[in-house]
Amino acid sequence: MNSMSKPEILHFSHAAKDYKSDVKPIWCPGCGHFGVQAALFRALAQLNLPPEQVAVVSGIGCSSRLPAYTECYGFHGIHGRALPLATGLKLARPELTVIVASGDGDALSIGGNHFLHACRRDVDLTCIVMDNAVYGMTKGQPSPTTAPDWHSKIAPGGPGFNPLQPLAVALAAGASFIARGFSGDPNGIVHLLIEAIRHPGFALVQVLSPCVTYRPEEKAWKQQVHAAGVEPTADPVEAARRLFADDGLSTGIFYQRQPSPPTAPLRPASRDLTAIEAAFAL
């Protein structure tokens, strides 16, 4: 058997519904996050991952409510810190599949520093950023991906700052898998998530996920989103060109390369504590 080949799926024993918990989501009717949830369950089922081998880790925000809605292991942590939480879990338990559920505020504002370093470390995580360009849970403030002229109570007339480009930032920071999907395109996200989960490094999947309550105009994404029509490239220069030429509404895998080798691979124990302690004896 070729040890480099990906494991074959021998039989399907899991259905999408096996990953859904009985906790009722707090999301508004029509929220894009329902589509992400459904797509994640389908992707996990197609990968035939036992729910107990999957951990969904999140911070705070509408998107971050996802873990409790799954039948996987979950960790709903604090605002912005899902990535280090997930990094610690994955490094300590590399055999688990670890998925981060985050939003534009959680991942890119309060968690911006962790976002950079998670990309740089390239630990085998799948980070889903459900991007609706608004803080929904706190009822409608601008996020780092909000356009400068979007009016809100806290920033009348618009925040006035240019939005961040998460995928370009991720590329510069060292992520080895960079993709964008749209929550209204379930088959598309299922495909992206399957590829992201199978990718053995840090995989960023930005999902345009409309906030129907505070950004009802985002319902128009259904008509505006379009396939990028590109194959993944492993060339960062080409990827940068794609991402900077992009209108922010194209979907697909923009960049994928072999992940960096882990910096501190787990090694089996080579000494016992008695030998370590002996160094203190005079």
Place this chain on the structure above:
Amino acid sequence: MSAPFSSTDPIAIAIMGSGGAGAITAGGLLLEAAGRAGWQGLMTRSVGPQIRGGEALAMVRLATAPISAHGDRFDLLLALDWENAERFVGEVPLDANSLIIADPAAGEPPAALRASGAPLLPLPLAQLAKGVPEGRANIVALGVLARWLALPLEPLETVVVRALARKGGSAAHLGQALAVGYDAAAGCNGFRRPLPPVLDAGARWLLTGNEAAALGALRGGIRFAAIYPITPATDLAEWLTPRLQQVGGQLIQAEDEIAALNMALGASYGGVPALTATSGPGLALMTETLGLAVAAEIPVVVVNVMRGGPSTGIPTKSEQSDLNIALYGLHGDAPHLVLAPTSVSDCLFTTQWAVQLAETLQCPAIVLSDQFLGQSQAVCEPPPADSAAPARVTAPVSSERYDRYALTASGVSPMAIPGRPGQQYTADGLEHNPHGTPSSGAADHQAQLDKRRDKLLRHDYGAAWAEVEGEGEIAVLTWGSAAGPVREAAARAQAQGLAVKAIAVRLLAPAQPARLATLLVGVQRVLVVEQSHSQQFLGYLRAHYLLPTDIRILNQPGPLPIRPAAVLAQLSQWK
């Protein structure tokens, strides 16, 4: 006039020099050699904030009995040079019975030191060193000190050669440099302050408090650590990294302290006992995540090596001023463990105990060490052999519905570990019901608050909660590194006929009012000793314990240590 000192009094030596002169190296080698010869001792280093250069001071105290504090004075100051020496004048109290040894080529000692009345013995250390190939003044100085202490040259030569030969020094030349110093001091009249011989010294260990804490963590079962560099906790991490790898674990350098604690929490959620180490500014960043560990009931240990605060404060110097943030820094009602080692070597026991308690009680434990404990190097008796750590209570696989936060008699609910089928749950900082489902209901909040409090209160912490020495109607209440001078002052008070009970609280949270009440039966007066400007420990005691009305407080901020004589002076006023 009779000799001012008993032959069994500890001996304190300060070695001073500009960065690179090797003062700290010399101090460490002297301590190690004395330890090999059977003595116990302690070395504290004092350095400025400079990365290279600046002035360095090694403070070594040697005795036949365990040493856990600075003394009141120094017997000897050996100066390799006087550059920036003024900075350390306050840290090296001298008197007319002290001796200053210095190279005349380095110029006059600072006036503040001369004012002590200590006689000056000029020795041309640099010139003597030049007479030996590869000769260095600090090694010549060690030879001088060996003569003064009546320390056999053999153990000194062994440690010097072992330490410096790998840097390219020839064993013969190093021995020659020691001998030159030894011989040069021979001609000095009355030049002796001999250490009494130790006849039946058992095995000895030499380690810093940060090393001891890291070893305690390993003994407790820590196999994952995530750390952001910060003085004076970084050397704990640097010691730990290769050792963790050797026992099959890992240490990762995080992007900040918030990430460090979250990484540790993620690993621990995954079933791998985890730790971080930091100092005040880092602990401040970690407080929100500590609340998550409380709410989600996940074991994790934070070793906080205190330094002068607030803000950047005095990063290289010791202070006990993070007590309040460790006890009260978490938002909400967030019961957790706070422990403090009472000596350099106790950093091992206390950290190991903290890991065991955190794992048993499924909550965060903060270990309050400090720069003095963490970066002092001590010769001590080896700790007892490791004992089996109680394992985390994990949930057995069963077909029944799994309630992660089930209400149990002990308050501890069995924890599921990811990977185990049928027990999937979501750990949550949101308030939740026993199953783990988020809940904002009053009854669930009350029940889970009670659970998280009661699991800590119902645990039997045993006698280790405090270290108690002596009996008397005067008690000294202290904690952490302040226990060192208190221990020494109490022993001196006993010798003077004043019965004193010294109590160093090791388990600060949860408070143990019933246990302290038992200890204070018959105690009429209490002296509180702590190294904080705002009397944080006194405030803590008043909040949680019943105390006699007759209370004195001895408190001072860092960086100067509390000296035994200051404690004794307070006690003597009650005589």
